[in-house]
Amino acid sequence: MMHEKIKTWLQTSDPARLSDLWQQADAARQACVGDAVHLRGLVEVSNTCACACAYCGLRVPNRRVKRYRMTPPETVTCAHQAEQLGCGTVVLQAGEDAGLTAEDVAETIRAIKRTTRLAVTLSLGERRADELAYWRREGADRYLLRFETSNAGLFNLLHPGRSDGGAARQALLEALRELGYEVGSGVMVGVPGQSVDDLARDLLRFQELDLDMIGLGPYIAHPDTPLGRGDLTLMRGVQQVTPDVLTTCKALALARLLCPQANIPATTALATLDPATGYELGLQRGANVIMPNLTPARYRRSYNVYPGKGGDAEPARTVVDLRRRIAALDRTVGTGRGDSPNWRSHQLEDPNDRPERRLA
Ligand code: 5AD
Numbered sequence: 372m373m374h375e376k377i378k379t380w381l382q383t384s385d386p387a388r389l390s391d392l393w394q395q396a397d398a399a400r401q402a403c404v405g406d407a408v409h410l411r412g413l414v415e416v417s418n419t420c421a422c423a424c425a426y427c428g429l430r431v432p433n434r435r436v437k438r439y440r441m442t443p444p445e446t447v448t449c450a451h452q453a454e455q456l457g458c459g460t461v462v463l464q465a466g467e468d469a470g471l472t473a474e475d476v477a478e479t480i481r482a483i484k485r486t487t488r489l490a491v492t493l494s495l496g497e498r499r500a501d502e503l504a505y506w507r508r509e510g511a512d513r514y515l516l517r518f519e520t521s522n523a524g525l526f527n528l529l530h531p532g533r534s535d536g537g538a539a540r541q542a543l544l545e546a547l548r549e550l551g552y553e554v555g556s557g558v559m560v561g562v563p564g565q566s567v568d569d570l571a572r573d574l575l576r577f578q579e580l581d582l583d584m585i586g587l588g589p590y591i592a593h594p595d596t597p598l599g600r601g602d603l604t605l606m607r608g609v610q611q612v613t614p615d616v617l618t619t620c621k622a623l624a625l626a627r628l629l630c631p632q633a634n635i636p637a638t639t640a641l642a643t644l645d646p647a648t649g650y651e652l653g654l655q656r657g658a659n660v661i662m663p664n665l666t667p668a669r670y671r672r673s674y675n676v677y678p679g680k681g682g683d684a685e686p687a688r689t690v691v692d693l694r695r696r697i698a699a700l701d702r703t704v705g706t707g708r709g710d711s712p713n714w715r716s717h718q719l720e721d722p723n724d725r726p727e728r729r730l731a
Pocket of ligand 1: 593
């Protein structure tokens with residue numbers, strides 16, 4: 372798909388064209404990843420963060436956040452709960468927290484791998500290549516690292532102190548693939564300063580990166596951030612993307628068409644913007660994954676990347692509720708790990724053609 376065509380889709384409000392987009396995305400989802408909706412149990416293991424991202428409530432200058440870091444045994448307990456609730460994967464997510472040591476993470480991975488059948492996904496930010504390699508050797512299966520924007524100038528504006536335009540992150544995504552991880556990335560839809568051209572390029576970048584997983588959620592303003600307060604205005608007057616449900620669904624549908632074999636969640640941010648039908652709209656417009664939040668309530672309250680994230684529902688209740696909503700769409704809940712068919716097909720190829728995909 373070409374840039375101009377993606378832009379046209381992103382800008383259309385014609386109901387007939389939109390219903391055609393939803394139908395194409397849903398058909399591609401059905402053909403390439405099936406009717407199963409995989410549940411990934413999300414555990415937010417640390418909200419301590421060294422970064423000052425202009426959009427994120429966990430940014431280091433935000434003194435209102437009560438910082439925490441879970442211990443390996445606490446995290447392993449959450450993983451056991453994930454398995455009991457029928458998740459095939461546990462996702463360990465944190466801010467960029469050097470205090471969460473490579474050894475802590477390795478110990479956690481080993482314990483989960485020894486005592487469950489779960490796939491382990493890490494989402495711990497930009498860590499050193501030797502740490503990523505170590506965790507892979509200890510059994511980590513997947514890594515999520517959103518590149519946030521493919522516009523280098525905007526990347527630097529959104530990430531104070533950064534001047535590489537996101538190149539380091541793009542390089543890490545390549546390194547993760549070479550280590551044999553299933554690789555996920557993504558962007559926020561409608562972050563201030565993002566133009567329709569930028570979002571179209573982001574979507575094409577997903578395809579170039581040959582992603583196994585894609586996370587796309589609407590930007591939600593956080594009052595304790597420069598962007599949320601309006602201290603930093605990046606509206607350059609040119610076709611700013613609107614951070615709404617419709618635009619997020621368009622981006623999701625286009626991501627499905629560009630990367631048909633990827634695992635794509637209906638994100639918590641989408642469900643936060645539209646609590647009544649956000650998950651349903653995502654699942655019917657390209658998504659095939661949901662990530663229920665299993666972080667202990669006392670910590671979850673403090674993981675406010677954006678306001679309203681997490682809620683305070685009991686994990687068991689959350690999952691019962693999700694199962695009912697998935698069944699109401701005539702979809703099934705996935706069993707097993709739910710590896711991306713994109714990654715699996717690369718595993719079967721001649722390893723000499725794709726050495727970067729060979730398992731360590
Ligand atoms: N609104 C929506 N998503 C956000 N993220 C961070 N801050 C916000 C916000 N204000 C997303 C980023 C990050 C992921 C963990 O959460 O894309 O990669």
